[in-house]
Amino acid sequence: MEPAARLDNNHQLSVREMPYIVRWRDDRCKRCGRCTAACPVKAIEPAVKVQRVVQSEGPVPTPTSVRRVIQVVEQVTDMERYCVGCATCALVCPNAAIEPEMNIQHKLLHYKNKGGDGYKRGGRRNDPSISTLDRLKFTRISMLTDPALDAGRHEFRVRSLLGRILPPSELPLTTVDGKLVVDKRDKFIPPVREIFPIMIGSMSVGALSPPMWEGLAMGIAYLNEVEGMPVVMASGEGGMPARLLKSRFLKYFIIQIASGYFGWDEIIHSLPHMIEDPAAIEIKYGQGAKPGDGGLLMAQKVLKLISKIRGVPQFVDLASPPTHQTQYSIEESVAKMIQSMSMAWGFRVPVYPKISGTQTARAVLNNLARNPYAAALSIDGEDGGTGAAYNVSMDKMGHPIASNLRDCYLDLVKQGKQNELPLIAAGGVGKKGNLAANAAALILLGASCVSIGKYIMQAAADCFGDEFNRCNLCNTGKCPRGITTQDPKLYRRLDADRVAERVVEVFKAADVELKKIFAPMGRSTELPIGMSDGLSIDDKAMADRLEINYVC
């Protein structure tokens, strides 16, 4: 007698447990094998089946049963190779014979913890609901009592400031013959950069593939030098290519230092050779996607180039600790680090910390408000993205950006410092594609600037990822688009020039759309930071929480 285990297929999973079910059409498939070759997780494989077919040949029906050997494409039911729904198979199929279909009944999280380790992935929070940012509407429209401006005709200054701004009462100005002159004796005037209010947030060389990072960098340089748009980009932890550090383009980049200090050996050694100062230095204390968790670059992504830039051996896991280990208290973490970084560039470069969205953001903010060298505060909300994290961190940890930012801004207003310490907001900007609208909403809530990551990967390099856990393979080094991989076989799919072109298009379009939002609100000369009377939401509790109008 056969054992029951084989008869009832116990301890095996069916495709119904899988988050995506592969729909394959026998009649369309020509068995070219592209799909199985391209699948980044090997969730589908060619298989050979024996099939019984009843057939009839000749003028008179003479049905006969024949056994035939056929080739099929089959989905595997191993949770370690579950279909991630990336649809690379559909992309490469010449006959539209295959595509994954989302399965809402899946049990991925019940099984994806083999070996006692939690589910790790890249991407973003899997929450497809409409975010607060997408619920905010712009309802103060200039009508007759004040003419709406013309986005195409009036002069618009869609610019923001990055850097500590002196309070008016502390400006070192004296009047000579009715004219103001700057008296620089004994007075530190902090460096301030004028930037476009949307920046590309920190994504490291290493997390991103060479053509992706290069494409972003080229796009940024083009925007600055050809389009005259001062867009800046943050390096992420992991340094920057030495050639770029010593180039005139460095001024468009914010260099990040994080708890692993990766890449800083190279940066420090390049310091004497720098011909430009960087746009700013960002000290990373936290990341919205995985608050309180450190960074991790998996060994498979640490290839020759990365090991050289970061100053580490090849093929080792590069873990950044959750916090800066050499420091002890907030005074040390923030004040000393800001001082040290400022000193390295002769106090000519704005230095600011980045934290993840948290209930305690205001404590950090108040510390910074008292520190005259703190150039800004960047807050990364729960909808931020990451290259690698535990699923639980991404899905369940973190603070939404809208109320976190608003609280911080209103705290600054109470102290009269709303113009002194710029707030940079991130995490979910452009989550549903509404880049300019989300950015404008955050600006009206009090942000001086917003930072984007996932959006630019989707818009400029066609990242498959979404809030339905599609793809999200960034951590594995097997990115099917060649965005987050160090495998040349994969990243050669990505054309850096095309990425750069799209970056330029995205920012130019965002610039137009921002004007289309600000013009009807009668604002063109200065960024309407904190113009909360322009915003409304259709939920009373949210309106009260954000101190904006409730509309319905």
Added chain:
Amino acid sequence: MCRLAAITSDKHFSPMENILSLETMKEGNDGSGLGLTMKDLDGEFGKLKEYPILSGMGTRNGGRVVDEYMDKHGFELLHVWAPKTRKIKGVIPHEYYFARVYDYPEYFRYRSTQEKEDLLLQTRLSLRKLGEADESIFIFSFYPDVLTLKEVGDPLLLGEFFGLDRDEIKAKIIFAQGRQNTNYAIYLYACHPFFLQGYCSMTNGENTAFVPIREFLLSRGFPGYMGYNSDSEVFTHILHYTARQLKLPLPYYKDVITPLTNNEMGKRSDAEALQLLKQSLRPLCIDGPNCVIGFTPDGTCFMMHDSKKLRPGIVAGSKGKYALMSEECGVDRAIPGRDKSRDILPMKYDLVMIPPMAQEVKVWNQLQG
């Protein structure tokens, strides 16, 4: 949109001149308020120039509260003036209008001007607070040689109502606003001109940047930055903040509310200072559409626009008398026989200033500095 009529002269004149100008601009005011601020007074106030005048209105009971408060705080009443009101159809009168001249409390008489100004402000705000909830007291100004009258109604009817056509009240600088109520309630504290410690302004048009400006001013910690029943009140307070608190010369007021672009700034000799100023006072930048007319404590009157010049105004007149108004027809009424070819229609970079005694007009161009 409100209509604005300011006149500055080397001779004292009646506020009826401003009111008649407003009458010609009637299409633009709906009777939701008339505000009159007069500086450098004549008549019964002429001999009391160094003493502060408390201008206000309210109920009889409110008047008693004012008396008690002023007595208690050591102010000595020197002179009382009240308009000789008469019944006019269409004007709902308040019980009590007053302009009372006080001497400072004895212990304050030899203090500095700034200390005295702060005392006057504190007193005005305290009185406002006492009568704001039940609307028994409205205080519009408390400052030497400045008188303010405000009421809801048609400007011409109010002129008659207050008896200004018969009264001897005259001044060398008179600002008048005929209010067109838009998106704020008809409320006397929303009526221009606004006055704070010698600085006065009135504005037409909406101020789309009102909320960030209000938040910035409120967070300066200065007690006089309050009220904001109208979005135009911030213009007076920005003027006060830049000129009195930051001690910036008047032209920088324009640089604060309508800053130049970085390129334009490069041509100015004070470009470095302008850049710092623009950054530090970024929240005070306006976006219009506004025409701002104001005066400073020394009696200089000025006019300027938002940087898109969406609400153009006009400055015209001749030596000894100039009008700064929102419409040309108002100027025609006030100064009919002038040489029109010398009228000034300020452009977006212009700040037009008329020093006291109205002998000349200076046009300061922001690009040249």
